[in-house]
Amino acid sequence: MNAPIIVNSDPTVAQLGVAIRYALTMLGGYLVGKGWLDGDLLQVLLAVVPVVGPALYAFYRQHTVKQREVTLAAAAPDSVAVVK
Numbered sequence: 001m002n003a004p005i006i007v008n009s010d011p012t013v014a015q016l017g018v019a020i021r022y023a024l025t026m027l028g029g030y031l032v033g034k035g036w037l038d039g040d041l042l043q044v045l046l047a048v049v050p051v052v053g054p055a056l057y058a059f060y061r062q063h064t065v066k067q068r069e070v071t072l073a074a075a076a077p078d079s080v081a082v083v084k
Contacts, residue, residue, distance in 0.1 A: 024049060 031037035073081035
């Protein structure tokens with residue numbers, strides 16, 4: 001039997017992502033205004049962060065799911081699951 005699909009209807013996570021994007025843009029604008037950061041570098045950083053951030057989260061999430069599976073398999077009898 002497959003596990004049910006769980007959908008989170010809370011928009012907080014999406015709103016938090018938007019807030020972080022705007023905060024990074026504002027911080028970058030401030031740093032460019034102070035001369036501490038080049039405008040071209042800011043454009044690169046703002047393009048890379050939305051790609052790298054979710055990728056890092058996906059790696060972290062996959063790691064925690066795998067750890068949970070290993071823990072459950074280790075606790076189960078060998079006739080049910082074996083950790084290799």
